[in-house]
Amino acid sequence: MSDQKLIDYSVLRGVATLTLVNAPANAYSHEMMRQLDLAILKARFDEAVHVLVITGAGEKFFCAGADIAMLNAVTPSFKYHFCLHANETLCRLEQTPKLVIAALNGHCVGGGLEIALACDLRVARRGAGKLGLPEVNLGVLPGTGGTQRLARLVGTSRAIELMVHGDSFSFERGLELGIVNTIFESEGFAAHLEEYAEQFCPPRRASLAVGGIKRAVQSGSEMPLASGLALERELQQQLFQSGDAKEGIAAYVERRKPQFSGQ
Numbered sequence: 001m002s003d004q005k006l007i008d009y010s011v012l013r014g015v016a017t018l019t020l021v022n023a024p025a026n027a028y029s030h031e032m033m034r035q036l037d038l039a040i041l042k043a044r045f046d047e048a049v050h051v052l053v054i055t056g057a058g059e060k061f062f063c064a065g066a067d068i069a070m071l072n073a074v075t076p077s078f079k080y081h082f083c084l085h086a087n088e089t090l091c092r093l094e095q096t097p098k099l100v101i102a103a104l105n106g107h108c109v110g111g112g113l114e115i116a117l118a119c120d121l122r123v124a125r126r127g128a129g130k131l132g133l134p135e136v137n138l139g140v141l142p143g144t145g146g147t148q149r150l151a152r153l154v155g156t157s158r159a160i161e162l163m164v165h166g167d168s169f170s171f172e173r174g175l176e177l178g179i180v181n182t183i184f185e186s187e188g189f190a191a192h193l194e195e196y197a198e199q200f201c202p203p204r205r206a207s208l209a210v211g212g213i214k215r216a217v218q219s220g221s222e223m224p225l226a227s228g229l230a231l232e233r234e235l236q237q238q239l240f241q242s243g244d245a246k247e248g249i250a251a252y253v254e255r256r257k258p259q260f261s262g263q
Contacts, residue, residue, distance in 0.1 A: 006032040008057070009039045014050040014201035014262075015194070016043040019057050025064035026056040028111060030082050037089045044096045050207035050262055051197050052096070054119060055103035056112075059128065062102070065110025066144075086111070086144045090118035094218060097211040099200050103193050104180070109168060110134060114142055117149035120214060123182045123196060124171040125189040131179060132168035152221070154178055202262040206244035212236075 006029070008019040018039045020026040028036075043049045056062040066086075071079055093100055093115075102108075102119035107129035114133075116122050133142045133150065141147055142163060151159040154177050162177075174180035184192035200210055212235040220228030239245050243263040251258035 004031070005035075007035040007039045009042065011043075011046070011049055012194075013198055014048065014207075015053055015197045016046065016049040016051070017053045017055065018043070019055050020063050021057040022067075023058070025061045025107075026058070026112070027064050027067040028086070028115075029067045029070050030085065033082075033086050033089045037092060040089070040092050040096055044098065047262075050098060050201040050210075052093075052098055052100045053103050053193065053197050054093075054100065054115065055105050055193075059106055059125075061106040061112070062104045062108040062129065063112030063115055064107060065112045065114075068138075083143045090115060090145050094118045094120075097215055098207070099210050099214060101193075101197055104129065104131075104171065105189065107168075110142070111144050111146075114144040114146040114149070117153065117179075118145060121181045122174075122179065123184060123193060124174065124180050125186050126171065126183050127186055128171070128189075130168035130170060131174045132166070133163050134166040134168065136164055136166040150179075202244075202260040203258075204260070206242075206248060206258075206260040207262045208242050208244055209239055212239050 006020070006022055008021050010017050018036065020028065020032065022028070022032060040052070043052050071082070074082070099121070100119040102116035102122045104116060104122060104124040105128060106125070108116055109130060109132045113131055133146050135142045135146070142150070147159070147163065150162065154162070158177065171180055171183055175183055182196070199205060201207060216228070216232050216235050220231050223231065244260045247260060248258045
């Protein structure tokens, strides 16, 4: 276990920012994934946190993926368990009942894109970098959920095409494909990101409802329709009992803007 700080964690106005810190390319190691796992859990159980933002340190890279030098130095068995642990961490990120935004401040390739794909929304800084899953050029496949999440996002044929070519492409192309949700101008990117993330926090948004929507979509998409509808009804019933639902309905009746509390 290393004492090096590889995840910077901060909270401001309901948004927890988890920054990948490993110059020059923010490549991830087993230790970074361990720290990321702990940071996700910290944010999940912090009642003051309503949204998580994942980004990279600096302006050149969001994340260039796994530390190839590290992988080259370890046994095949360690590589397998490393991928297994990384997958568990990204599933935790995907399943945490709070909105998760990937802020692509620079190049986002390989395992870096796999981290971003495990987030709910992806916003990018215009002209700041490329996207891609180039693992085929190393003789392997995107093994941290990339084959599964990309296919669910863009469709099987398009996902296969992107992965077997292994090419990198612009954030603008990512927007066209539906991988990127929004592109902000490079100038003022941090301020745009801050405003974007805070819109999903109380008092502007009912964060419990946001979390319920996420769970209904993430879990329901893996179920038969009837089971998904049952999950939706269960989550709706829970939300009807929340203070935010009472406030939202009252505000509608009284023709005023709701002031949500996240409760």
